Amino acid sequence: MAKNLTPREVDYSKWYNELIIQADLAENSGVRGCMVIKPHGYAIWEGMQAELDRRFKETGHENAYFPLFIPKSYFSKEAAHVDGFAKECAVVTHYRLKNSPDGKGVIVDEDAKLEEELIVRPTSETIIWDTYRGWVKSYRDLPILVNQWANVVRWELRTRLFLRTTEFLWQEGHTAHATREEAIAEAEQMLEVYREFAETVLAIPVVRGTKTANERFAGALESYCIEALMQDGKALQAGTSHFLGQNFAKAFDVKFQDRDGQVKHVWATSWGVSTRLMGALVMTHSDDSGLVLPPKLAPIQVVLVPIYRGEEELLAISLVAKKLVAELRAKGVRVKYDDRDSYKPGWKFNEYELKGVPLRLGIGPRDLENGVVELARRDTLTKEFVAIEGLADSIPARLEEIQQALLDRASARLAASMHRVDSWAEFEAAIERGGFVMAHWDGSPETEDRIKEQTKATIRCIPIDNPLEDGACVLTGRPSIQRVLFARAY
RNA sequence: CGGGAAGUGGCGCAGGUGGUAGCGCAUCUGGUUUGGGACCAGAGGGUCGCAGGUUCGAAUCCUGUCUUCCCGACCA
Incomplete structure (x- = not known):
């Protein structure tokens, strides 16, 4: 395993790539531009999903799932949308393979050509609006407030782990409303959900705004966004929300009869955030020692490392450590006791710093004598001795403090930039x-x-x-x- | 998709004028260790990205192809 990271000052881009690999977040796969999200990285993404999903449900949305494939003809129905995505679509043309005549492997069976080619979704507006047509007849059927968690494919020419990959994971909300005002309010509401999530969970301060025509989503009348600033001074769009007007309703003929008896097209929004947020998280908080995770997303919030010579000392330390673990678990803290004998404490310290664990407790024989542990904070890389007595009680507040400190630090940087x-x-x-x-x-x-x-x-x-x-x-x-x-x- | 660089044990690299592969780290075993990536001894592990070609013989030369990184055009 490689060790020291390239410092950010030397080569920010290299630092980022090395960090993703060394912190075990993800790796490149055998498929160009597609990554494998490893357990540590996926656990963080799951944390984001859980926090977002709760917020979506609290604002009245439900999850559903639409197909990965979209008939090509659907795509051509909304002109601006086609223009925006046509250049980066993967297309399924055949549905069968056969053994190669030369006996080496398989080839595409030309006899199995699809009558209508299928697009691998780069986003799902078209298949969803084609579906919504059947769901909406009356104003009583509105609003439709649906979200889906899915993978999408955009055939990017230049990729980077998490920031831009050919396949990525995201959520896409698609809503239908009776009035323009209601749809705009929905788009604005979801932007606010994203802002609050970014700040309180990711500890990433953002600027909310609207996009100019050039930067607007293909097919939208208005695109709202939250923009974050990375440590290297480059901006990153962390989330978007779109007011789609009646463009998709008209393209897919989604109409309802209103209270006044008139038949009208519905008003639409869509909104999404992706695994790109993982990149934002890394580039906002991490340092030359590795990943720095906000406690709310850290798969392990506190790690305990015993320092000992011989079985006897380990047993004495484990007694105290396991009690601490139990107390912390009871308080809902995600905690790990790493008593593996195969690695030395120093090795573990570096490992957990690389992986971004917010708090580390070192417990050795001297500490037991003094009734203390060595508590190390990942965000500040500072250490202090803290009494074991009452320690568990103070941990949640300490985690909260780190969460706040990360946001404060990032906010100060944003303001200064x-x-x-x-x-x-x-x-x-x-x-x-x-x-x-x-x-x-x-x-x-x-x-x-x-x-x-x-x-x-x-x-x-x-x-x-x-x-x-x-x-x-x-x-x-x-x-x-x-x-x-x-x-x-x- | 254009320009550049690179792919050799798990990782990082050497070798390269053609003659059948080596180093460091990691891994395994045993022992000593354990407060910031331990040490000693021994061991295992590679059809040199893949596919063709040249040759008595290819990691090495040629052609194609795949993947990665950097720079551009495009983009969440």
């Missing part, structure tokens, strides 16, 4: 330094494109509740009514 600039020279310099840049923009897609060409920066969003302020576009000098948020992004 938010720059306001008014000239093109300042703009270029600020983008080059990294971080978010608030600058005036004339509102045209062409200007946005030109800025992207020249600086690689994109408009991440127009922040919610953005104050209106007259100014001049940072590139063209044309009139602008507000500053928008720029950054280079993942």
Whole structure:
């Protein structure tokens, strides 16, 4: 097993790749661009799923499951949607293999060509809206508030573990409403769910906003997003929520009869977050010693490591350790006692730091004499001696403190990386330094494109509740009514 | 999908002018160890990414292909 990580300062990208592998989160598979999510990584994802799923249900949503395959004809029904996804779709053309004539392996049976090709879903709007047509007749059938947990495939040309993989896991919510206002409220509500989740569970502060036309979801009238800032100064879209208007309802003929007797098309939203959040989590909190996990998501929150010579000492320590474990479990703390004799304490310390365990308790013979344990905090890499008496009682609060400290640290970094600039020279310099840049923009897609060409920066969003302020576009000098948020992004 | 680099025991690498593969770490056994990745001794493990070709003989030369990394265009 490889050891020291490349420091972030030396090569951030290499640090990220090594960390994912060494912390046992995921690895590349034999399939180009597709990863294997390993148990430690998947446990974290399961934690995210559980927290999100609870929030979805609390806001009235139900889970369902739609097919992996989408008939090609469905895809062509919504023009903007096709444009957005056509270039990255995997297509199933045959349904059978046969033995190769040369006796080596199998080949596609050309006689088994599908009459209509199937798309492997890059997102499920089309199959879902085709289904909803049958579910909606009356205003009484609305709203439909459905979410699905699924995998999707987008044939990416350049992939990175968690951040951009060909296949990824996500949830996609798809809702149908009787009115425009209700659909917009739903999209806004889910954005708020994502923000609250990001901050309280992931400990990642985000900026909420709306996307410009260029960055909008294919087929949406409005895309809302939460944008986070990574340690290297690049932005990452952590979640999106879309107001789809009546585009899909019209494309798939989903209508209902309203109270007033009129037949109307329904109003739609969709919203999603993906395993990309794993990348966001890593790049927000982790350091050169490895992964740093917020306690709410850590599969192991507290690890106990005995330090001993000989059976006798181990027995004495285990007695105390096992009692502590039981007390912590009773308080709902996820705890592990690592009494493996095959590794030395120092090895274990490094291992758990690499894997991001928030708290580590070291217990040796000297500690037993003094009635203390050595308590190490992963986020600060600090150590202190704490009395065993009453220790278990204080652990939940300590975990809470770490959770808060991670959010505070990330929030401070976000605030410090938010720059306001008014000239093109300042703009270029600020983008080059990294971080978010608030600058005036004339509102045209062409200007946005030109800025992207020249600086690689994109408009991440127009922040919610953005104050209106007259100014001049940072590139063209044309009139602008507000500053928008720029950054280079993942 | 274009440009560059790379694939050799589990991991990191050497070898390379063609002659049948080696080092470090990891693994296994035994012993000594255990407060920040222990030490000694012994052992096991590789059809050199894959498929063709050249050759008496290929890890080495040629062709194709797959995968990974970096840079671009595209993107959650």
